Amino acid sequence: MDEPQNFEIFLVTVPGMEEALCAEALERGFAGALAVAGGVTFQGNWHDVWRANLCLRGATRVLARIGGFLAFHLAQLDKRCRKFPFGDLLRKDVPLRVQVTTKASKIYHAGAATQRIETALKDTHGLTLDPEATLVLKVRIDDNNVLFSLDTSGESLHKRGHKEAVGKAPMRETLAYLMLRQAGYTGTEPVVDPMCGSGTFVIEAAEIAAGLLPGRSRSFAFQDLANYDEAAFTAMKDVPLTVPTAQFYGSDRDAGAIRMATANAERAGVAGYTHFANYAAGELMPPEGPKGLVIVNPPYGARIGNKKLLYPLYGTLGQTMLTRFKGWRVALVTSEPSLAKATALPWKPLGPAIAHGGMKVWLWQTPPLR
Template sequence: MNEPQSFEIFLATVPGLEAVLCEEALECGFDGATAVAGGVTFQGGWRDVWRANLQLRGATRVLARIGGFMAFHLAQLDKRSRKFPFGDLLRQDVPLRVQVTTKASKIYHARAAAQRVETALTDTHGLTLDPEAELVLKVRIDDNQVLFSLDTSGESLHKRGHKEAVGKAPMRETLAALMLRQAGYTGSEPVVDPMCGSGTFPIEAAEIATGLLPGRSRSFAFQQLANYDAEAFDAMKATAPRETSAQFYGSDRDAGAVRMAQANAERAGVQGITHFANHAAGELTPPDGPAGLVIVNPPYGARIGNKKLLYPLYGTLGQTLLTRFKGWRVALVTSEPPLAKGTGLPWKPQGPAIAHGGMKVWLWQTPPLR
């Protein structure tokens, strides 16, 4: 396999936010990006794979579709896997693992198919298998078409490498970035989170404002491939942060959460423009300066035993915002539409459901409060 000039690249994301990630991908220069079920797809090369991992804030992982063939039985899968030029990309000194899914194909037993591919990888290509390997070869057999994809990310891309301390119900950075985008945040306005937990929304907003690359502090699986060019990737990472006048605020009634948020902001390098305070949501006051976005992920669903106890909390939050935050937009995450409506805030029509923590949630939004 001479390295192809262009191949399919798939950006996995949270179901329900594919269109939002597609908007980000197009904005980042990934031409032809198209939203599909579970993510975004476009044609590109290996530099695009590296850049997608490094720069995209909303992608969960980046898959490179490296090729495939038709196979109607296990012997054919074995034979053609042995001829596939894996050695052009995979190194014999780097272990990998194989994941197989089958659908509507004569090869219907995923484990048997995995064994054939694994045998071809070890016997013919001299590769090393390890069930705990970071590098994953994904094999999809759909309508007898075998497609090989490499998971080029390794650990999920929400693991930016900065957040060591998390609260009880952490918001993933990738999801926070997409919700900020969905709420119309562009990096030029202040952001307030009155139930900030470990600080994900304010920190992510600050990183967006300063142009800090989300993958700047971590490693990726593609760095273990035969075609990886460390010097070229280092040059790709060498971008200076932007100056911003916007400031970012988080508060929480849990003093431990506030300490976690401050530590996480320092590790992310945004401690100079993020501010965290220890108080309840009802004590919230707007910061000096222009209006911006209030975004909040309050308790809901499986995170609380009796949701009736939450109505006073939501009601107090809504009254506080209506009274004190004129001109600000509000975005609120919850799995319970009645709780959102219990705030008394002037919500826009309910948007699409978003998969989060094994449940469906919605991002409720208001126009600027009057």
């Protein structure tokens, strides 16, 4: 296939965070990035695909729209799949999985469409099909338009390759980044998480401050494509690091969580800038030095515990912030407005709901406390 210089690249993200990811993509030099439902789209080339996987902290996965055609029935789908130049990108020795969705099309049976596509891939193109394969060809048949996309990420991009230990109801790294960003964090101020669990907010903040690439320690599905250039991708990883001017603090009343967070920070290479301690939120004291951001993902009661028992916890957290953290901003994640209000903190107007763990949550934010 005469590969076009540019094609559509789609960045998948958490619903409710499209604008935040778009801002990150533009900041990272992905020109023309546009927020749409479920993610961000822009025109780019394969080097942009590699760089998006390696560098973007807020994307869940990166899809490369590799082409398509019109098909009005299964026989036509079969014939045109056999002519489509899959071999320019897909290797015969790398297993592939096919996912088909159909909408408002004459080809309405996704199972039958999958069977036709898989047969064409095996018989004409000599490709290996495996339902457990990491490399996924996504096929969307919408109003008789067939669109092929390759999932170039493989495992979800929140899996940075450092966090082996996680607690209950963990915050994904991609969402933690987007929330830090929405809270105005730029990498130059201290961050405190008084209910840090496995340390995601603290570690993510420290990585940003140090200039560490989120994908530096993991592999990606695009490395198994025929056009992958290992030397070019290795060169992308060579970026200057900085020594953070701020420090990053996590605490939790669960000693096991603190052990997990400390080990995760060590694996991520930020142990020199992160500090974890075992105590309850009511015992929290601000670190010495400049003011910064307190960001916390407390229990909501929806999945962990009884909501009624959480009101005193939120009240104590709010009192601690109001009496000891003057000049600091507070950002709090919860699915329950009544719990956020129990803190008595001066919340700003809410942004959009965010999909997290099968529920809707909001990021509540204050101005600098007075």
